[in-house]
Amino acid sequence: MNDSELVRLVDDLEEKAEGYVTLEDIERAAGQSVADAVAAALLLVDHRTRLDGTPVTLCRLNRHHPLVAELTGW
Secondary structure (H helix, E strand, O other): OOHHHHHHHHHHHHHHOOOOOEHHHHHHHHOOOOHHHHHOOOEEEEEEEOOOOOEEEEEEEOOOOHHHHHHHOO
């Protein structure tokens, strides 16, 4: 999956989500690791702890990234 496809996928996931989108959600939907997109600052991650004490990594588009802005109209 190229960067443009990934941006569209994550934008769609964010649009449909009732809450936060996790890194796991995105990688499952993409069918691959998105570590390169995180390293390139296309995606931003935030490490949190759920109420039950388990760790979770939230993930979202970096709306300031030029490709994201171009493809999503931000």
